[in-house]
Amino acid sequence: MRTRKKYIHVNQHVIRANKKNNANDPVITIKQGSKNTYCHEVEIKGPSKITYGGNDKPLLACGARVVIETEADVEIVK
Numbered sequence: 001m002r003t004r005k006k007y008i009h010v011n012q013h014v015i016r017a018n019k020k021n022n023a024n025d026p027v028i029t030i031k032q033g034s035k036n037t038y039c040h041e042v043e044i045k046g047p048s049k050i051t052y053g054g055n056d057k058p059l060l061a062c063g064a065r066v067v068i069e070t071e072a073d074v075e076i077v078k
Contacts, residue, residue, distance in 0.1 A: 005071050007031040008042060009064040030074060031060065039076045046072025 007030075014027045026038040048070035053059040059067050 004032050005069060006074060007060060007064075008044070008068040008070070008074070009060065009062075009066065011062075011064075029062070029064075030076075031062075037076065039078065041077035043075045043077055044068070044070050044072055045075060046070065048072060 009029055009031075011027050011029055014025050017023065018025055018027070026040050028039050028042055030037040030039070030042060048068050050066065050068050051059060052066045054065070058065050
């Protein structure tokens with residue numbers, strides 16, 4: 001069975017909203033297929049790669065321009 005690639009990124013919009021509204025919503029998004037998981041901390045249990053897409057276009061449909069790509073298991077710490 002092939003492990004599906006995961007894309008991890010930090011949501012800048014949530015960071016700004018947290019600051020504006022004095023909130024503490026999770027800012028880290030883990031995308032795997034059509035599923036999104038949100039958290040404050042994640043541990044990657046194997047090889048990974050960080051990619052910056054530059055100014056041309058976002059790497060993900062959500063607008064993320066920097067992502068961590070991995071096929072390793074991830075553990076949501078909190």
